[in-house]
Amino acid sequence: MIGLLQILGLAESVCLSCGSSFVGKSQGFICDACLESIKPYHPMDYDLKLDYVFSYRIYGLYEGVLKHLIRTIKFQNSKSLALSLGKAIKEHLWEYIEELDPDLITFPPLNLRRFWSRGFNHVEYILKGADVPYMGLFRRIDFSPPLARLNKEKREKAVMGYRIIDSLIDFVEDKKILIVDDLLTTGSTIQRLAYLLMSVGAKEVHAYFIAKD
Ligand SMILES: [Zn+2]
Structure with a gap:
């Protein structure tokens, strides 16, 4: 009702x-x-060094309305709020996309438990809201046995919980890739994903974060 x-x-x-x-x-x-x-935050501090990431851009600080928005999208499972946030950051994100001119834009996968409980990947819906064309490249590996069953080559490509979708491994070769994520905290996720992409021959990996913690 x-x-x-x-x-x-x-x-x-x-x-x-x-x-x-x-x-x-x-x-x-x-x-x-x-x-x-909500407005992009200036001047943003870019001192954090992210291995394998050629450049990155951040929209704002993880505080105030932006923090409430991100938390509400995640905890209330609101697709429409994710679309609204995408609309709000659209201009800033597109400025970076036009500057970089990436071959493809992607986002980190949720682990399966999160995905099932939320029902959607919030970053994917933020990208939809910003009218950004994207492609899902990654899978989470949530259970340990399958990794042991992979052959050596595939195992190397499955770094600490993430892997590139098998059928897309050749596709990323020589591509300039932009990964969009919601939060920059330690940078460990983005560095793992960037490492994965670079290890299969991506040309460059860049990142965009909606907020910095
Ligand atoms: Zn209000």
Whole structure:
């Protein structure tokens, strides 16, 4: 019922970021005023060195509305909020895409447990919201036995929980690849993925993060 009232634009919600009441047509978590308030953060600190990553760009700091948005998308499983966040960062992300001119754009995979409980990959929906063409390149390896069953060549390509989808390994050769992720914390995920891509002959790997923790 709440969902239907929301679609009709009749349900009142309380914004999880600012606490004000609002009527949300597509989602009832974050108000339009908050959504419209997020801006790229300047000057961003790019001191963190990321191995195998040629360059990276960050939209904002993991605080305030941006933090509420990312947390709400993940914990409330809101596809429409992920699309809204994509729309909000679109201009900044596209500036970087036009500067880089990558051959393909991708995103990290969720582990299977997360994927099943959430039902969708939130970064994929953020990319949809930003009208960015993307391609899923990776799989998570959640269970240990299959790794042992891989031959040596495939095992080398399955670095610490991630692997490139078999049928795409040849495809990434010589490609300039941009990986988009939500959060930069230690950088361990992005470095693993970049290493994987470089080890099968990618030309360059770059990264875009929505927020830095
Ligand atoms: Zn608000």
